[in-house]
Amino acid sequence: MIKLPVAAPDLSGKEEEYAVDAIRSTWISSTGPYVQQFEDLFARLCGTKTAIGVCNGTVALHLALLALDIRPGDEVLVPSLTYVATANAVRYVGAEPVFVDVDPNTWCIDPTMIEQRLTQRTKGIIPVHLYGHPADMDAINHIAGVHGLWVVEDAAEAHLAKYKGRSTGKLAPIGTFSFYGNKIFTCGEGGALTLDDPHLELRIRTLRGQGMDPQRRYFFPVTGYNFRLTNLCCALLCAQLERRDAIIQVRRQIFATYKEMLADISGIGFQPTATWAEPSPWLFSVTVEEKQYGISRDKLMAILAEHGVETRPFFIPLHRLPPFRQKSRERNETLPQTDALSSKGLNLPTYNNIATDDLSYICDIIKKAKRLSVK
Numbered sequence: 296m297i298k299l300p301v302a303a304p305d306l307s308g309k310e311e312e313y314a315v316d317a318i319r320s321t322w323i324s325s326t327g328p329y330v331q332q333f334e335d336l337f338a339r340l341c342g343t344k345t346a347i348g349v350c351n352g353t354v355a356l357h358l359a360l361l362a363l364d365i366r367p368g369d370e371v372l373v374p375s376l377t378y379v380a381t382a383n384a385v386r387y388v389g390a391e392p393v394f395v396d397v398d399p400n401t402w403c404i405d406p407t408m409i410e411q412r413l414t415q416r417t418k419g420i421i422p423v424h425l426y427g428h429p430a431d432m433d434a435i436n437h438i439a440g441v442h443g444l445w446v447v448e449d450a451a452e453a454h455l456a457k458y459k460g461r462s463t464g465k466l467a468p469i470g471t472f473s474f475y476g477n478k479i480f481t482c483g484e485g486g487a488l489t490l491d492d493p494h495l496e497l498r499i500r501t502l503r504g505q506g507m508d509p510q511r512r513y514f515f516p517v518t519g520y521n522f523r524l525t526n527l528c529c530a531l532l533c534a535q536l537e538r539r540d541a542i543i544q545v546r547r548q549i550f551a552t553y554k555e556m557l558a559d560i561s562g563i564g565f566q567p568t569a570t571w572a573e574p575s576p577w578l579f580s581v582t583v584e585e586k587q588y589g590i591s592r593d594k595l596m597a598i599l600a601e602h603g604v605e606t607r608p609f610f611i612p613l614h615r616l617p618p619f620r621q622k623s624r625e626r627n628e629t630l631p632q633t634d635a636l637s638s639k640g641l642n643l644p645t646y647n648n649i650a651t652d653d654l655s656y657i658c659d660i661i662k663k664a665k666r667l668s669v670k
């Protein structure tokens with residue numbers, strides 16, 4: 296039985312009040328005051344001219360690629376160590392994700408590995424700010440500039456993280472976010488794009504709403520989608536963002552407690568932080584070096600599960616998944632850092648109302664796991 300889940304939303308502020316307000320107002324679809332309020336606030340927090348709410352983070356990536364006119368035959372560079380949505384979105388527009396290895400110092404796409412993956416077909420790069428840590432955006436943007444590529448940041452896991460003092464979502468022409476239930480700020484299912492360019496904004500807003508002409512209601516000059524976010528979801532997001540500092544502060548404390556309690560366990564490693572990064576505390580991660588620790592990552596996960604602690608293994612590298620592996624093999628991709636991290640990393644329970652006693656309980660099991668495994 297799961298006693299401690301890996302993630303759980305904190306809806307203890309004005310979420311209920313605002314949701315009830317939205318219901319009583321009868322504005323429960325994608326028109327209503329909370330939509331505007333959310334978009335304005337989120338843009339301000341990211342430092343961009345605009346934010347566009349959409350129904351999930353995958354759709355945000357899809358819209359970004361549509362707005363940038365990515366087409367069949369194009370290639371887009373993505374890390375292999377990410378959630379499958381990053382690469383799925385590339386496939387939705389008929390393009391091919393080409394995988395790049397990660398830097399062991401950031402766990403994000405390694406800028407020094409990008410140029411060797413470029414071909415005539417390469418159109419853009421989607422760095423992912425993995426587990427809350429920003430990618431090295433200056434280096435990535437520089438390479439993109441030299442080769443005439445666009446960049447979209449997948450900031451789904453890195454709400455309000457900072458790179459050299461600048462907020463995620465503002466580090467490339469388009470940023471995308473997810474507000475799924477396990478993300479730092481959530482409305483159940485939701486997402487957003489952040490950007491400055493008014494032409495891209497118009498395209499994205501038009502495509503989001505079935506392609507309707509913004510000047511002429513019920514006239515549809517292009518084939519669009521229904522990718523809108525509801526007023527009800529935005530009510531939750533407004534309440535979440537009102538408490539943004541408190542929510543992040545509690546998560547930072549959880550990270551600090553884990554680090555303290557798990558310090559000096561041979562074979563247990565932590566997520567590195569680059570000097571220029573101010574990560575946002577998404578899911579706390581550890582790595583397991585089987586030789587030093589004595590048991591494998593999978594065995595540790597099994598022992599934790601037996602004790603009611605849910606954990607999550609690091610992403611299976613996308614270049615090893617059935618939809619992508621054949622093409623990856625044809626390109627002779629080798630991604631040793633990705634493979635190594637994927638096999639040794641796990642995320643531990645990280646949510647606002649986890650008790651310090653629960654953290655001690657989890658860390659005690661991690662300390663004793665080797666002994667527990669021989670019983």
Ligand SMILES: *Cc1c(COP(=O)(O)O)cnc(C)c1O
Nearest residue numbers: 351352353378380451452473475
């Ligand atoms: C969660 C996530 C997404 C997708 O978000 P959904 O809202 O679940 O569609 C995309 N990219 C990354 C890296 C994610 O973690």
